[in-house]
Amino acid sequence: MNGDGLLAEMQALRDRVTGITGAAVASRDGLIIKGDVPDLNADNLAALAAASLGVAQRMSSEVGQGLLRESVTRSSGGYVAIYAVGRTAVLVLTGDEGLDVGRLHRESRTAVEQIEALLAGGGITRSVG
Amino acid sequence: MEGYQRARVEPAPGVAVDGAVFGGGRDELLALANGRRTPRDLAFALGRGVYATTLELSRMQREGLLVTTSHRAGLSPAAESEPQSAGEPASAPAADNSGLPRRRRGRHSESDAGADMSMLLRLLRPRSSSD
Numbered sequence: 001m002n003g004d005g006l007l008a009e010m011q012a013l014r015d016r017v018t019g020i021t022g023a024a025v026a027s028r029d030g031l032i033i034k035g036d037v038p039d040l041n042a043d044n045l046a047a048l049a050a051a052s053l054g055v056a057q058r059m060s061s062e063v064g065q066g067l068l069r070e071s072v073t074r075s076s077g078g079y080v081a082i083y084a085v086g087r088t089a090v091l092v093l094t095g096d097e098g099l100d101v102g103r104l105h106r107e108s109r110t111a112v113e114q115i116e117a118l119l120a121g122g123g124i125t126r127s128v129g
Numbered sequence: 130m131e132g133y134q135r136a137r138v139e140p141a142p143g144v145a146v147d148g149a150v151f152g153g154g155r156d157e158l159l160a161l162a163n164g165r166r167t168p169r170d171l172a173f174a175l176g177r178g179v180y181a182t183t184l185e186l187s188r189m190q191r192e193g194l195l196v197t198t199s200h201r202a203g204l205s206p207a208a209e210s211e212p213q214s215a216g217e218p219a220s221a222p223a224a225d226n227s228g229l230p231r232r233r234r235g236r237h238s239e240s241d242a243g244a245d246m247s248m249l250l251r252l253l254r255p256r257s258s259s260d
Contacts, residue, residue, distance in 0.1 A: 018167075018169065022167075038163070096170065
């Protein structure tokens with residue numbers, strides 16, 4: 001099985017939420033599984049996403065605010081949102097400054113579930129070349 | 130125009146992106162129109178108004194400079210962002226049963242940045258709920 005199902009899921013999310021510019025699924029170790037980010041370095045994005053989510057989860061538990069929902073970085077030119085996909089993977093999304101963050105969070109929930117099912121069901125490995 | 134706002138656009142075949150000069154802000158639009166971006170995305174990417182950008186794009190399409198891509202056309206080109214570097218072989222046995230790629234101690238990426246990142250990740254890896 002290859003990552004086409006993941007790609008389709010990420011593109012469907014991009015269609016549903018205006019302002020998403022790119023998406024990638026990475027392992028919790030920070031290795032890229034499938035990326036749809038033509039203008040970015042997918043390897044670096046995956047590594048930073050996993051690291052960033054790790055920090056956010058430590059912060060979340062440190063302050064005792066329950067389960068981490070997502071980690072969002074907001075810059076002058078846009079957003080990066082990172083979601084945990086089960087315990088083994090992360091979903092990272094980039095968006096421009098016009099991104100509707102509320103809608104993103106609502107729609108991402110189903111996307112995360114779909115991606116988790118895809119990863120659990122199919123022995124997806126890192127596609128090389 | 131209703132559907133056009135959500136359509137993704139790219140240069141028409143034969144419209145040379147490099148070197149061609151159209152002026153009037155059209156070159157920037159052609160350079161960024163890659164079949165992934167809608168008129169609204171292009172406006173944000175260029176920091177221009179959505180209305181003016183959409184209007185200009187529709188003019189360019191009428192003049193044959195742009196075409197709209199079919200909804201799923203991006204599937205194949207987008208695959209280009211797959212990792213090119215030969216990382217761990219796909220058949221490498223994973224320590225867990227998830228089948229997902231894992232970092233292994235002592236095996237760094239090709240660059241120093243990758244090595245730093247690997248160390249960073251070891252430090253930050255979520256620990257079990259005991260801590």
